[in-house]
Amino acid sequence: MARYAGISRWQSTARSLVVLWVGALLLSIGQAGWDFDAILRNAEQQWGDLGPARQRIRDWGELLERSQNLDESAKLKAANDFFNASLAFRDDMSVWHQTDYWATPIEALYKGAGDCEDYAIAKYVTLRQLGIPSDKLRITYVKALRLNQAHMVLTYYATPGGEPLVLDNLIPQIRPASQRSDLLPVYAFNAEGLWLPGPGGGKRTGSSKQLSRWQDLLTKMRAEGLILDETR
Numbered sequence: 001m002a003r004y005a006g007i008s009r010w011q012s013t014a015r016s017l018v019v020l021w022v023g024a025l026l027l028s029i030g031q032a033g034w035d036f037d038a039i040l041r042n043a044e045q046q047w048g049d050l051g052p053a054r055q056r057i058r059d060w061g062e063l064l065e066r067s068q069n070l071d072e073s074a075k076l077k078a079a080n081d082f083f084n085a086s087l088a089f090r091d092d093m094s095v096w097h098q099t100d101y102w103a104t105p106i107e108a109l110y111k112g113a114g115d116c117e118d119y120a121i122a123k124y125v126t127l128r129q130l131g132i133p134s135d136k137l138r139i140t141y142v143k144a145l146r147l148n149q150a151h152m153v154l155t156y157y158a159t160p161g162g163e164p165l166v167l168d169n170l171i172p173q174i175r176p177a178s179q180r181s182d183l184l185p186v187y188a189f190n191a192e193g194l195w196l197p198g199p200g201g202g203k204r205t206g207s208s209k210q211l212s213r214w215q216d217l218l219t220k221m222r223a224e225g226l227i228l229d230e231t232r
Contacts, residue, residue, distance in 0.1 A: 036061035056109040079126040119169040138188035161200040
């Protein structure tokens with residue numbers, strides 16, 4: 001009888017462990033995606049009737065859903081193509097009546113327009129949500145030499161210190177940095193820190209917490225229902 005009681009206790013413990021494991025799995029699944037119904041409700045509360053923006057935001061959610069199992073190269077292309085096609089280039093003054101405004105992806109899709117910073121931020125957020133680690137991505141300030149003006153792009157490092165790929169709205173094709181002689185890097189940032197350009201991926205010089213605009217952007221995103229896991 002004692003043997004059967006021991007088996008019964010083992011079975012009970014095993015069932016409890018299975019319940020905990022399933023619960024943890026369901027929780028992780030729930031955290032992996034964003035609730036776009038809630039995101040749209042939040043957007044409507046802020047702006048009222050979304051008009052064509054509703055479909056743009058829905059399309060973004062569908063892109064995130066169908067791109068989860070792609071390899072990293074395909075994820076880069078999906079994010080780059082989507083935002084280059086979905087947003088018209090407009091400066092901050094014409095869109096937001098401010099000289100320098102960092103829009104969340106939801107704000108950019110609501111307007112259907114943005115400047116170079118909005119393209120780079122939206123692509124970064126998309127690729128982070130698709131599981132690409134932060135240390136492979138940097139939002140990079142450059143000087144666009146042919147335009148003689150400041151510009152922003154997203155760069156992707158397949159390996160630490162390797163040559164980055166450039167995701168840009170000026171040239172829609174993703175190209176290695178060596179093929180973008182029209183861009184002069186100034187500085188870059190990601191969740192890990194601030195970077196100055198240089199060989200081997202550049203030199204880390206500080207924390208992104210020093211960038212108030214970036215912290216403000218993350219706060220706005222959280223209010224919209226877009227929470228990035230900045231620990232991975």
